[in-house]
Amino acid sequence: MTSGTARQRRVARDAAVAAAVREGLLGATAPLVGLLDVDGMLGSVADLHAAFEHAPAEHTFAAKACSLVPVMRLMAQAGMGCEVASPGELRLALAAGFTPDRIVYDGPVKTVADLESALDHGVALNVDNFQELARVDALLGGRPAAAPIGIRVNPQVGAGFVDGTSTATATSKFGVPLRDAGATDAVVAAFARHPWLTRVHVHVGSLGCPLPLMAEGVAAAYALAEHINTTLGRRQATSLDIGGGLPVDFAADDDTPTFTDYAGELRRAVPNLFDGRYSLVTEFGRSIFAKNGTIATVVEYTKTMGGRRIAVTHAGGQILTRAMSMPQAWPIRIGAFDAKGRPRSGPTEPHNVAGPLCFAGDMTAVDRDLPVLEPGDILALYDTGAYSLSTHFSYNSLPRPAVYGYRGTPTGAVTFALVRTAQTIDEVIADSGAAHTEALVTLVHP
Numbered sequence: 001m002t003s004g005t006a007r008q009r010r011v012a013r014d015a016a017v018a019a020a021v022r023e024g025l026l027g028a029t030a031p032l033v034g035l036l037d038v039d040g041m042l043g044s045v046a047d048l049h050a051a052f053e054h055a056p057a058e059h060t061f062a063a064k065a066c067s068l069v070p071v072m073r074l075m076a077q078a079g080m081g082c083e084v085a086s087p088g089e090l091r092l093a094l095a096a097g098f099t100p101d102r103i104v105y106d107g108p109v110k111t112v113a114d115l116e117s118a119l120d121h122g123v124a125l126n127v128d129n130f131q132e133l134a135r136v137d138a139l140l141g142g143r144p145a146a147a148p149i150g151i152r153v154n155p156q157v158g159a160g161f162v163d164g165t166s167t168a169t170a171t172s173k174f175g176v177p178l179r180d181a182g183a184t185d186a187v188v189a190a191f192a193r194h195p196w197l198t199r200v201h202v203h204v205g206s207l208g209c210p211l212p213l214m215a216e217g218v219a220a221a222y223a224l225a226e227h228i229n230t231t232l233g234r235r236q237a238t239s240l241d242i243g244g245g246l247p248v249d250f251a252a253d254d255d256t257p258t259f260t261d262y263a264g265e266l267r268r269a270v271p272n273l274f275d276g277r278y279s280l281v282t283e284f285g286r287s288i289f290a291k292n293g294t295i296a297t298v299v300e301y302t303k304t305m306g307g308r309r310i311a312v313t314h315a316g317g318q319i320l321t322r323a324m325s326m327p328q329a330w331p332i333r334i335g336a337f338d339a340k341g342r343p344r345s346g347p348t349e350p351h352n353v354a355g356p357l358c359f360a361g362d363m364t365a366v367d368r369d370l371p372v373l374e375p376g377d378i379l380a381l382y383d384t385g386a387y388s389l390s391t392h393f394s395y396n397s398l399p400r401p402a403v404y405g406y407r408g409t410p411t412g413a414v415t416f417a418l419v420r421t422a423q424t425i426d427e428v429i430a431d432s433g434a435a436h437t438e439a440l441v442t443l444v445h446p
C-alpha cells in the first residue's frame with residue numbers, strides 16, 4: 001500500500017522533473033541536476049518529531065547526509081539540531097544558523113584543535129576513545145564543560161546486511177568496544193574521574209541494520225548508563241545519544257520502516273527509555289533525506305552491446321558514490337521520461353544505464369526493464385537525496401551539478417529555489433592546483 005505522503009511525494013517529483021525541463025534547468029546544456037522536495041523534507045522532520053512526541057528528545061540530523069547550507073537552514077528552522085563530524089561540517093552548521101546548543105560534534109578523528117574549537121563554541125561533544133577523552137580533560141583544565149560531553153560506545157551487537165555501513169561489529173572502528181574485556185569498567189572509571197562526562201552515545205549503523213539490532217545497541221547504551229549511575233551512586237549519566245541509522249527502503253515509494261516503527265521497537269527493547277530519566281538525542285540522516293531527493297539526467301547516447309541496450313547518462317559514481325561503492329546492495333529506482341519530461345510509456349526492454357566515468361563499474365542500473373530509451377530522454381534516479389548531492393566525488397574532474405529545491409502547488413505548478421549553483425570548469429581547474437602550475441617543473445629545474 002502506498003501512503004498519502006508517498007503519493008504526494010511521487011506526484012510532486014514527476015511534476016518537478018517536467019518543470020525542470022520546461023524551465024531549462026535540465027536539458028542539453030545542463031544534463032545533470034539535483035532536485036530536493038522541500039515539503040517532503042519537512043514532512044520527514046514532522047514524522048520524526050511525531051514518532052518521539054512522548055519522549056524528551058532533541059533531534060539532530062547528520063550533516064553529512066545533505067550538507068547544503070540552505071537545506072541545513074531549513075532544518076534549523078524546522079526545529080532540528082545538527083550532528084557534525086568535522087571542522088567543515090561545524091562551520092556549515094554555524095553558517096546555517098544553528099546555535100551551538102543545537103549542535104552535536106561527533107567524528108572519529110578529532111585533532112586537538114578540533115576539540116578546542118568544539119569546546120570553545122560550546123557544542124555538545126561525543127568523544128570516540130580514551131585517548132581523545134584525555135585530550136578533552138587537558139583542554140578543560142578543570143573548567144566545567146559548557147555543553148554535554150559524551151563517550152561513544154560500540155555495543156558490538158553485530159553487522160546488518162551491509163558490512164561497509166555496519167558500525168557495531170566486534171572490530172568496527174568507532175567508539176569504545178563494550179564487550180571487550182575490561183571495557184565497561186574503564187568507561188565507569190572514566191565517568192568517576194570526569195564529572196563533566198554525562199552522556200552515552202551509540203550509533204549502531206547506517207543502511208541495512210534491522211530495527212531489533214539497532215534497538216539492541218540502544219539497550220546496551222541504556223544499560224551502561226544505568227550501570228554507571230548505580231556504581232557511582234549518583235545520577236551522572238543524564239542523556240543518551242542514540243544515533244541515527246534508520247534504514248531506507250530503496251525499492252518502493254513508502255517510508256518503510258517509519259520513525260514510528262522504530263520508536264515502537266525501542267519501546268519494546270528498552271521499556272524505560274522514554275520515561276524521561278534520560279534526555280535523548282537522535283542523529284538521523286538517510287531516513288530524512290533519501291526519499292526527498294531525485295537526481296535527473298539526460299540520456300546522451302543509446303547503443304546496444306552484446307544484445308543489451310545501453311543508455312549513457314551523466315549520472316554516475318561522481319554523484320552517487322553509493323552506487324559506485326555498493327552497486328549490488330540496493331538497486332536505484334529509475335523513472336523514464338521523454339525529452340519534454342513526460343513519463344515514458346510503451347513496451348520495456350532490458351537496459352544497462354551507464355554513468356559518465358571512465359570506469360566500467362560506473363552503472364546506475366544493470367539489466368533493468370525500462371521503456372526503450374532514446375537520446376534526449378530524461379532519467380530520474382529516485383531516493384537519492386541522502387549521501388549524494390553534497391558528497392560529490394571528483395573523478396574525471398566532473399563538476400558538481402546544480403541543486404534546486406522545489407515545491408508543488410495545488411494547481412500542479414512547481415516553484416524552484418536554487419540551493420547550489422553548478423560548479424564551473426574554472427572552479428574545477430582552480431581546485432586542481434592551477435595556482436601552482438609551475439611548482440614541480442621549478443622543483444626539477446630550479
Ligand SMILES: *Cc1c(COP(=O)(O)O)cnc(C)c1O
Pocket residue numbers: 062064065083106107203205206207243244245246283284285286287
Ligand atoms: C552517519 C551517522 C549518522 C547518520 O546515519 P544515517 O544512517 O544516515 O541515519 C548518525 N550518527 C553518526 C555518528 C554517524 O556517523
